[in-house]
Amino acid sequence: MAHLPTDPAQYAAVEKKLVRRIDTRLLPVLIIMIVLNYLDRNALPNARLQHIEKDLGLVHEQFNTCISVLFAGYIALQIPSNLILTRVRPSIYLPTCMALWGIVSGCTAAVKDFRGLVVCRFFLGFLEAPFFPGALFLLSSWYTPRELATRTGIMYCGSLLSSAFGGLVGAGVQYGLDGAHGLHSWQWLFVIEGAVTVAFSLLSLVILPDFPATTRWLSEEEKAVAVHRLRVHSGSVDEERGPMLRGLFMAVSDYKVWLLALIAVLKTSAGAVTSFIPTLVATFGYGKTQSLLMTAPPYILAAIVSLGIAISSDRREERYFHLVSPLLFGMVGFIIEASTTSLAPRYFALFLMIGGVYGSFDITYAWISSTLPRPLEKRAAAFAIANMVGNFAQIYSPYMYNASLYGPRYIPAMAANTGFVVVCIVTATVLRFCTEEQLQAIIIGERIRAVTHALGESIGSSIMYSLETLLGSFVDACLFPRMHGHP
Structure with a gap:
């Protein structure tokens, strides 16, 4: 900690510069990566409007199977990948996975039948699996809990915008390249x-x-501040490594991880409707190009809502109400969609459904980091478990949208989605009451930081660091005795 500034004003200036540098170097890359991740994943629903079913001879539930099989591969690699990420360089691991899934996505153009499409979709999911939980873990390794929801929200906006761009790209390709060079x-x-x-x-x-x-590309002073501020907020830093399997066991045995995973799977179950937005819009009676264009506005609104909720959540240091409130609007959207065949109300319902369910989706993952800040192996496993369990919904949900049986109103699916939202709200309420003590610990930690910084001018940095560590350990021992060997 030799390079840690002892003057509070200097420390604040270095920290501000550091956060700005992280925002300009880390966030833009992750945003573009998640845009491309979801573009490749959601290319198949858009391709449906371009007659991929007819060209490949898909019948009955085969298209839905191709949607769901991606997540069989996706789920398989979640936990191993995030544990591996604690031991390797993210700057090499994540881009390598990205290159491989891009190759598989491009090769999908060469498939000739249902079997080939299933194989490509499975391996696409397998290779895409490391990115999202890995990106969440990487963000949590740089940002403090009070900064994380905003940054997670900014990154997650990329996934929503990719769904909007996917429709626009699909419309452009349909208009300009259909039949070009025999493709x-x-x-x-x-x-x-x-x-x-x-x-x-x-x-x-x-x-x-x-x-x-x-x-x-960080100076020694910036590295010291980056490490120190994470230590102050969570009691440890990510360079303090422990056994991977121990971290996995800690995550699996923590009931809060499973409550968060339940929230994730319920939200994902309700949000699986997004895989069929092009299909729903196609029932409005417009042409292929116009239908693809109409899928974009609901996602653009959802991205704006998601970012606003994330910023508000960080500023108020609150997760529960920011997660639950948008879900109520999503529930209204599901009810409207099932209640009428009129075009205007159904299109309006799409805005409510997508904005309501996905407007606070990133809050779930920010809640993981603030609830389970340490050790890093446990946090990495928790992200992977929540994302893995959440994506189980993508395996069974597509079968709720059988167009020949349930279209165009899809009443069973909309009723189920309403139920998912209700149970999600109940689960979040239980989690809120279970984490009240931990919130108090975070508040006390902030006060400790303020006091020790105020003493920074009169004592050395090593003494200031020792004081913070001592007081932080005292708070841990009082509020989380089970972590220190007491019953």
Whole structure:
């Protein structure tokens, strides 16, 4: 800690500069990566409007199977990947996975039948699996809990905007490239999106940072501040490594992880409707290009809502109400969608459904970091468990949207989604009461930080650090005795 500023004003200035540098080096890369991640994943629903079913001879539930099989591969790698990420360089691991999924996405253009499409979708999910929980873990390794929801929200906006861009890209490809060089428009869609993904993965190898203490473009003073501020907020830093399996066991045995995972799977179950937004819009009676264009506005609104909720959540240091409130609007959207066949109300319902369910989706993951800040292996496993359990919903949810049985109102699916939202709100309420003590510990930790910084001018940095550590350990022992060996 020799490079840690002892003057509070100097410390604040260095910290402000540090956060600004992280925001400009880490966030833009992750945003573009998640945009491309979701573009490649959601290319198939858009390709449906470009007659991929007819061209490949898909019948009955085969299209829905191709949607869901991606998540069988996706789930398989979640936990191992995030535990591996605690031991390797994220700047190499995540871009490598990105290049591989881009190649698989591009190769989807060459499939000839249902079997080939299933194989491509499974491996696409398998290779996409490391990115999202890995990106969440990387963000939590740089930002404090009071900064994390905003940054997670900014990154997650990329996934929502990718769904909007996916419709726009699909419309452009349908209009300009259908039949070019003997390829169908859906084939061009996979080729273009896969090629862009591979190209950006090479660029991200150079730009994406690793962890605070090992990032080359930070000064020694900035590294010291980056490590220190995480230590103050969570009691440890991510360079303090423990056994991976111990971290996994700690996560699996913590009931809060499973409450958060239940919230994730319920929200994802309700949000699985997004895989069928192009199909729902197609029932409005417009042409293929116009239908693809109409899918964009609901996602753009959801991105704006998501960012606003994330910023408000960080400023107020509150998670529960910011997660629950938008869900009520989503529930209204599901009810409207099931209640009428009129075009205007159903299109309005899409805004409520997508904005309501996904407007606070990132808050779930910010809640993980603030509830389970340490050790890093446990936090990494918790992100992976929540994301893995959450995506189980993507395996069974597609079968609720059988167009021949339930379209165009999809009453069983909308009724189930309403139920998912209600149970999600109840689960979040239980979690809120279970984490009240921990919130008090965070508040006390903030006060300790303020006091020790006020003493910084009169004592050395090593003494100031020791004082913070001592007081922080005292708070831990009082409020979390089970972590210190007491019953």
